[in-house]
Amino acid sequence: MEFFSFGNLVVYIDRFIKFINSIFFIVLLLGLSFALIISPKDYLQGDSVRIMYVHVPSAWISLSIFSLIAVSTLLNFIFKIKNLFLLIKSLAPLGLLFTCLSIVTGSLWGKPTWGTWWAWDARLTSMLALMIIYVFFILSFKYVKDKEKLLKFLSAFSILGVINIPIIKYSVEWWTTLHQPASIKFLGTSSIHSSMLIPLFLMLLVLLLYCALIFLMKYKTEIIKIKKQNIKRL
Numbered sequence: 001m002e003f004f005s006f007g008n009l010v011v012y013i014d015r016f017i018k019f020i021n022s023i024f025f026i027v028l029l030l031g032l033s034f035a036l037i038i039s040p041k042d043y044l045q046g047d048s049v050r051i052m053y054v055h056v057p058s059a060w061i062s063l064s065i066f067s068l069i070a071v072s073t074l075l076n077f078i079f080k081i082k083n084l085f086l087l088i089k090s091l092a093p094l095g096l097l098f099t100c101l102s103i104v105t106g107s108l109w110g111k112p113t114w115g116t117w118w119a120w121d122a123r124l125t126s127m128l129a130l131m132i133i134y135v136f137f138i139l140s141f142k143y144v145k146d147k148e149k150l151l152k153f154l155s156a157f158s159i160l161g162v163i164n165i166p167i168i169k170y171s172v173e174w175w176t177t178l179h180q181p182a183s184i185k186f187l188g189t190s191s192i193h194s195s196m197l198i199p200l201f202l203m204l205l206v207l208l209l210y211c212a213l214i215f216l217m218k219y220k221t222e223i224i225k226i227k228k229q230n231i232k233r234l
Helices: 006-038 047-079 082-114 122-143 147-174 194-233
Strands: none
Touching: 006 047, 006 194, 047 082, 047 122, 047 147, 047 194, 082 122, 082 194, 122 147
16 A cells, blocks of 8 residues: 555654644643642642652553554564564564653652552562563564564564453452552543543643654654665665
């Protein structure tokens, strides 16, 4: 399909990058204003609750990216679609970034809330496992040169990650953990007040825009690398 040709993709990527750059700092300023100034303190946790506005969206994005990677890896393994291969390669570092951000902010939030930086409970351990899977994904791209072997490695890691994602999601319900149950329920009644829900979704939008910006830049770089390789073969 002509739309998905590398030449056309670079043009559309540049347009999306310009659009995101034009609105990013406005959305960032709005999100930070709500998160740091307008939203109230928690009656128990005080100002430390504001860490939630980075921690929760980071965890959501981390899980979403891996879900997208897993589906793309399966499709690529079956149909050998080059664009999907580049998609996976471009998303994996972002997934690792947001997983690490989720773990670090969770640790910062845990110290004043739980009295400890870390605990080997199900939620934290399963998030650490996801981080390790992301690391193996990235190392596979770097060190496994044979394309067929690489696809098999990526598929194996995807299966492990897909098994791990529901463990992350439902760990607070299946086991006794320090981590609180979900306060936001998309199919039910949320226990979080709108004064905190608004800044949470604003910061989610900020991080999604940042994620999209870095992804597009990485994806464009991978396309340019392929173009240069093709030129060298001529």
